Amino acid sequence: MKVDVKKLIEIVGEENVRDNIADLYVYGSDASVHTKCPDVIVRPGSIKEVQKIMKFANANKIPVTPRGAGSGMSGQTVPLSGGIVLDMKKMNKIIQIRPEDVLCKVEPGVINDELNKALKSYGFFFPPTPSSGRICTIGGMIGTNASGNRSVKYGATRDAILGMKVVLANGDLVTLGSNTKVDSSGYQLAKLMVGSEGTLGVVVEATLQIAPLPKIRAMGIANFDTLEDAGNMISETIAKGITPSMLELMDNIAITAVNNAQGLNLPDVAAIVIFECNGMMKETVEYEIDQIKEICKNNNGAGIKVTDDEQEMKDIYSGRKKLFPSLSKYGEGLYTTALADDMAVPMSKIADTVQHIHSVAKKNGVVMSAYGHCGAGLIHTKILMDTSKKTQWQGAKNAVKEIYEYVHSIGGTTSGEHGIGFSKGPAFKLEKKDSLDMMRAIKKALDPNNILNPHKLMDSPDDWLTATPLRYQVTN
Amino acid sequence: MQAETQSKTKYLQQYEKQMNMCIRCAYCFEQCPVIKEIQWDTDGARGKVIMSYGLLTGDLKPSQYIADKVFRCTFCRDCLDKCPSKVDILKIIENARAELVKAGFASETHKYIINNIKSTGNIYGDTEVIYQNQQGTVPLFVGCQYLGRPNKTKKYIKILQKLGIKPLVHEEICCGFPMDVLGFKEDYEKHKQEFKKKFPHDEAIAFCPTCTVFLNEGHDISTKHVLQVILEKLPKANLNMKVTYHDPCDFSRGLKIIEEPRKILEKLGVEIVEMKNIKENSRCCGGGGGILMTDQELSNDIAKKRIREALDTGVDTLVTSCPTCETTLKKAAQDIAEKEGKTISVRNIEDIIWLGLKNAETS
Numbered sequence: 140m141k142v143d144v145k146k147l148i149e150i151v152g153e154e155n156v157r158d159n160i161a162d163l164y165v166y167g168s169d170a171s172v173h174t175k176c177p178d179v180i181v182r183p184g185s186i187k188e189v190q191k192i193m194k195f196a197n198a199n200k201i202p203v204t205p206r207g208a209g210s211g212m213s214g215q216t217v218p219l220s221g222g223i224v225l226d227m228k229k230m231n232k233i234i235q236i237r238p239e240d241v242l243c244k245v246e247p248g249v250i251n252d253e254l255n256k257a258l259k260s261y262g263f264f265f266p267p268t269p270s271s272g273r274i275c276t277i278g279g280m281i282g283t284n285a286s287g288n289r290s291v292k293y294g295a296t297r298d299a300i301l302g303m304k305v306v307l308a309n310g311d312l313v314t315l316g317s318n319t320k321v322d323s324s325g326y327q328l329a330k331l332m333v334g335s336e337g338t339l340g341v342v343v344e345a346t347l348q349i350a351p352l353p354k355i356r357a358m359g360i361a362n363f364d365t366l367e368d369a370g371n372m373i374s375e376t377i378a379k380g381i382t383p384s385m386l387e388l389m390d391n392i393a394i395t396a397v398n399n400a401q402g403l404n405l406p407d408v409a410a411i412v413i414f415e416c417n418g419m420m421k422e423t424v425e426y427e428i429d430q431i432k433e434i435c436k437n438n439n440g441a442g443i444k445v446t447d448d449e450q451e452m453k454d455i456y457s458g459r460k461k462l463f464p465s466l467s468k469y470g471e472g473l474y475t476t477a478l479a480d481d482m483a484v485p486m487s488k489i490a491d492t493v494q495h496i497h498s499v500a501k502k503n504g505v506v507m508s509a510y511g512h513c514g515a516g517l518i519h520t521k522i523l524m525d526t527s528k529k530t531q532w533q534g535a536k537n538a539v540k541e542i543y544e545y546v547h548s549i550g551g552t553t554s555g556e557h558g559i560g561f562s563k564g565p566a567f568k569l570e571k572k573d574s575l576d577m578m579r580a581i582k583k584a585l586d587p588n589n590i591l592n593p594h595k596l597m598d599s600p601d602d603w604l605t606a607t608p609l610r611y612q613v614t615n
Numbered sequence: 616m617q618a619e620t621q622s623k624t625k626y627l628q629q630y631e632k633q634m635n636m637c638i639r640c641a642y643c644f645e646q647c648p649v650i651k652e653i654q655w656d657t658d659g660a661r662g663k664v665i666m667s668y669g670l671l672t673g674d675l676k677p678s679q680y681i682a683d684k685v686f687r688c689t690f691c692r693d694c695l696d697k698c699p700s701k702v703d704i705l706k707i708i709e710n711a712r713a714e715l716v717k718a719g720f721a722s723e724t725h726k727y728i729i730n731n732i733k734s735t736g737n738i739y740g741d742t743e744v745i746y747q748n749q750q751g752t753v754p755l756f757v758g759c760q761y762l763g764r765p766n767k768t769k770k771y772i773k774i775l776q777k778l779g780i781k782p783l784v785h786e787e788i789c790c791g792f793p794m795d796v797l798g799f800k801e802d803y804e805k806h807k808q809e810f811k812k813k814f815p816h817d818e819a820i821a822f823c824p825t826c827t828v829f830l831n832e833g834h835d836i837s838t839k840h841v842l843q844v845i846l847e848k849l850p851k852a853n854l855n856m857k858v859t860y861h862d863p864c865d866f867s868r869g870l871k872i873i874e875e876p877r878k879i880l881e882k883l884g885v886e887i888v889e890m891k892n893i894k895e896n897s898r899c900c901g902g903g904g905g906i907l908m909t910d911q912e913l914s915n916d917i918a919k920k921r922i923r924e925a926l927d928t929g930v931d932t933l934v935t936s937c938p939t940c941e942t943t944l945k946k947a948a949q950d951i952a953e954k955e956g957k958t959i960s961v962r963n964i965e966d967i968i969w970l971g972l973k974n975a976e977t978s
Contacts, residue, residue, distance in 0.1 A: 165662045210641045463699035
């Protein structure tokens, strides 16, 4: 595609435009398995610049893919149709912090952890806690409706969005939502933008609801000989009205990986559950922790340990934290790929889902570990495979299909927090077949030339495996 | 095609597994000093790993543009620290550099330094080095940085001797780190043989943090930094100073020498007012990885950030324990003083130890 780079330079300045093949190659990649180069990368520094870029792109029918840190796992920021990648990281100011209104206003390029550092001095934090918080941007979190290990208590980004400013495909600037926690003033368009993965507009400012930083925190850990017991413990905890701030599960493959790679001595059990409670008063936190302890015992939990000592809490969580590097070292020649990387299921079905994941993996000749924020029904998996073998990719493709078929059959959904992009496109389209036309109608209304991150979500290709080159060398 | 590409990328080939292990999560962005300044993905650690993969597969051809990016790294090790998959990012970058050098994209400045090492044994091209030869029992590797600072070298040797350590100092040649890190692998392999002849020891102490790391990792010589051996022997002093301390990257994230310099300063009666980012989270001075030679503006911008952190502590002296950090931070401090009127003095720890020993003698 020919893009008039000179026009873009006129808008943002030469230092904010790059089209060298090396830059295009880097920006054509994210944390997914895909790669596809754009034609140019542009870094806007202001709302006006974004508007001018969108006007230009719309007039010339040039696709535009907004991008934050590029840490998405489902190909959200891989520009399937080339065109412009809009690197939003330069728009990184914290505009306002208003503890009296329990909100803050930020540009989309603000990094989650940097926002929390600024909020800490006011005694507040931004509740969604993705593990990538140290590098992910608020814009990216809005794009995917990110949540994280505290989603069980605090929900996801959509729950924390009050309003936003968005530049539409035609360059118009609109203000959506409000500055208030409650809002019944018509369609909730700000909430619609969350999770739209850059397909409906470019978020240029966000009004976020913040939460008071809890003063007290305590953590616990329990081992379970069966996934069923672990799953029952999790769903019973939530069903009893307890609101832990974290409720994480690690399956046996995760445990084995961590033990082998890190030399930790986690017990060789079917599952480990890590739980955390937080709040403003020691008594309420202690009460909830004690309640959870009892539930663990009632469900055959063993090795139950609870603590409010900072170092001991760090030690308890270290296994979960070291999972990623451990999976990379699980087996010689097996690499961690972001496939079937997340899903959400009814909590009563967590154990069954994890068991199903294991059997699907075995059947298809790949290794899959299941872990995640199961207190919110969210399961993460990673497919560990030999990325050089065609048969492994076919096995992975079959595994992904079968897992999501199962997830849908039990009332679950394709993604809990990572989003759809196009890696999960086929599963998503199957799940939402009744409402695809509705989504397309909305997309058509807001982006008639289909320039905003095209071929994602409901318009994603039917086969993710062949939609783009893979970023790995597949040799046999 | 694959065999042909792989024969052309003999250095990066060894790191294909590492590059596949990279999940491209961008966690390495967190404190990468280069991306903090330049703010383009391509220039950060992840960008370099992706470009390296492109060079390996042949998707990218070596070019001056790519070379400029790949050489723009201070080797601060922060990416190694932050990578959740524990990818050996710096080895990938080092070997991408080797591919680019092989393809003819070494900078003239780097070639000049390497030629100096080859012809004279030091980075300066100095044919008349005066070695501070000592008949001792503990092999001491002085290193180029201190060879170029004879007064400091003499001082440091005297410090060791006052503390009962008898350094063995003789003619030496560069440890070869610049050759290795700048991608001159073939030259380094030859140099390694020469080095072994000039420095035929299995154990040593060294003045420079980078030399200390490299003697251990590149030459298999069990090497301690001098600060590790002098701490216990140092007498107490009462310098009554208040300083801040900058952890060199090779100390904080490389050798994990974090407490020793602090204990030394405390023993000498020096109060440390810590900066915001210290120890394993110390920020880079902008001097490593060869960047000082080819990207001085970037190096200086990185250093100035660190000086501003030091100024925020309110003390008038910043102490460090690395000659490269001392150089870059001094320059940055000077620039800030000239332009903004805010001053802080930058000193190396051996100066403080020297003052401390004099103070201890007189008390």
